Amino acid sequence: TLAFPNDSRSYDESSARVRFWGHDGMTEVAFLLDVAALDGLDPRLPHTESSILKAFDTWRDRIQRVARQVYAKHRRGIQVIAASDF
Numbered sequence: 001t002l003a004f005p006n007d008s009r010s011y012d013e014s015s016a017r018v019r020f021w022g023h024d025g026m027t028e029v030a031f032l033l034d035v036a037a038l039d040g041l042d043p044r045l046p047h048t049e050s051s052i053l054k055a056f057d058t059w060r061d062r063i064q065r066v067a068r069q070v071y072a073k074h075r076r077g078i079q080v081i082a083a084s085d086f
Contacts, residue, residue: 002029002068009056011049017080018056022067030078031067037083062086 002024009020017032038045038055041062045055056063066085 001025002071004064004067007060009053011052013049016047018052020056020063020067022064022071024071024075027077029071029076031070031081032078033063033067033081034083037063037081037086040083040086 002022004020004022006021006023009018011018012032015032016035018035018038020031020033022029022031033056035045035047035052038052038059041059042055045051063081066081067079070079070081070085
């Protein structure tokens, strides 16, 4: 079962993605959330690191639900979550 015991996340401006991690048993899974997905959740989102990370925190539960769905389909060590996944 995929779990998210660690609340850490980081923003990579060069790829416009938020990175966060989950665990499937003992296996760590990296997730890369496209900022475009956050734009879909909050169309007025300023593209600054602090605003993007705050939006991620606000929508964390929904993002993690989508992350579980994406992971269940592909089961890769690195998962990219796009706006189309929402």
